[in-house]
Amino acid sequence: MVELGSCHTAAEDVDFFMEHGYLVVKQAFSREQAAEFTKDMWTRLGLDPHDQSTWPVDRARIHMPYHKQEPVATFAPRVWEIMKELLGGEDRIDPAASAWGDSFIVNLGPPAPVAPVVAPAQLDNWHVDGDFFVHFLDSPEQALLVIPVFSDIAPGGGATYIAPDGIAPVARYLAAHPEGVLPGAPPLSLCFVPTDSAAKYPGDPRADPGFWSHPDAVREHCTTFVELTADTGDVVLMHPLMPHSASPNVLRVPRVITNPPVALRAPFRFARADDDDDEYSLVERKTLKALGVDRLDFAPTTARRRLVPARVAAQAKMLAEEKRRLEEAEARARVMAPSEAATSSVQTRAIAVA
Ligand SMILES: O=C(O)CCC(=O)C(=O)O
Numbered sequence: 528m529v530e531l532g533s534c535h536t537a538a539e540d541v542d543f544f545m546e547h548g549y550l551v552v553k554q555a556f557s558r559e560q561a562a563e564f565t566k567d568m569w570t571r572l573g574l575d576p577h578d579q580s581t582w583p584v585d586r587a588r589i590h591m592p593y594h595k596q597e598p599v600a601t602f603a604p605r606v607w608e609i610m611k612e613l614l615g616g617e618d619r620i621d622p623a624a625s626a627w628g629d630s631f632i633v634n635l636g637p638p639a640p641v642a643p644v645v646a647p648a649q650l651d652n653w654h655v656d657g658d659f660f661v662h663f664l665d666s667p668e669q670a671l672l673v674i675p676v677f678s679d680i681a682p683g684g685g686a687t688y689i690a691p692d693g694i695a696p697v698a699r700y701l702a703a704h705p706e707g708v709l710p711g712a713p714p715l716s717l718c719f720v721p722t723d724s725a726a727k728y729p730g731d732p733r734a735d736p737g738f739w740s741h742p743d744a745v746r747e748h749c750t751t752f753v754e755l756t757a758d759t760g761d762v763v764l765m766h767p768l769m770p771h772s773a774s775p776n777v778l779r780v781p782r783v784i785t786n787p788p789v790a791l792r793a794p795f796r797f798a799r800a801d802d803d804d805d806e807y808s809l810v811e812r813k814t815l816k817a818l819g820v821d822r823l824d825f826a827p828t829t830a831r832r833r834l835v836p837a838r839v840a841a842q843a844k845m846l847a848e849e850k851r852r853l854e855e856a857e858a859r860a861r862v863m864a865p866s867e868a869a870t871s872s873v874q875t876r877a878i879a880v881a
Pocket residue numbers: 588632634656685686687688771772773774786
């Protein structure tokens with residue numbers, strides 16, 4: 528695994544990205560920034576970090592909504608520089624989709640003991656990100672998969688797993704489907720469904736030969752898996768078609784990440800002149816390499832569309848609940864004696880850092 532410690536994408540990092548489709552930027556933001564960003568997290572959740580009996584019994588992971596955002600350029604400037612290199616320059620990045628929020632994905636682990644993961648291929652959550660748009664090979668909406676890490680993550684501690692050799696099969700599949708594919712949605716998640724499946728196979732889209740199950744594809748095509756263990760402040764930048772999966776947090780030390788998409792102003796292009804004015808980005812080059820071609824004339828045959836996933840309504844509800852909890856906590860703090868309030872804020876900070 529290449530770990531970038533300085534402010535440039537060295538030739539060996541480029542080679543690593545071209546081979547494996549990801550880079551780890553070490554210590555891209557500080558523990559203090561992480562503590563500040565997460566300081567209200569447990570209040571928002573309504574959970575006690577020190578009392579597992581308050582943690583949910585019906586799910587291992589919580590996807591929180593965001594209250595605030597900060598541009599990548601100021602929150603993690605080294606990451607911003609590398610993002611620009613991966614995507615072919617700042618001009619190509621959509622400024623409206625280049626900020627990170629406090630929409631934490633908290634993995635508290637399964638309430639009942641589970642065996643440690645021995646076979647990553649058997650994880651039950653393999654997917655490719657982007658539940659909010661119809662996918663084409665050149666889709667601009669999710670130009671990188673990005674994981675900023677807000678807690679230390681030890682082996683077995685609920686790290687995200689990735690399958691670098693899964694990029695090529697996903698790219699081949701999307702190249703063969705210029706009509707576009709829908710991201711799976713409950714009850715049929717973790718899949719791609721051709722946009723015309725519902726009309727052709729109304730009973731069950733899985734009958735469509737074009738149906739794509741991410742877990743099945745990973746089990747069929749992938750042999751190399753990486754457990755993204757990390758330190759607080761690390762950021763993993765990945766090719767947008769990287770299959771990845773959550774894993775059980777058997778340690779039950781709270782694992783906190785986010786996964787903010789970064790978008791392009793215009794779709795990726797796989798048939799450029801490739802001169803100084805029109806260079807392929809590293810992500811485009813990696814896609815072409817995955818397909819085993821130097822260039823590809825790709826054009827969608829249906830309109831690009833945004834989707835509104837069910838998670839949006841669920842997170843709006845969570846946001847209202849979190850705001851209520853924050854207001855209640857503030858009201859409690861106001862009636863506390865000043866000395867107690869000071870102790871409480873120190874404790875909250877220590878918890879956020881832990
Ligand atoms: O929680 C994780 O490790 C993975 C999260 C993820 O892949 C997702 O939310 O799309």
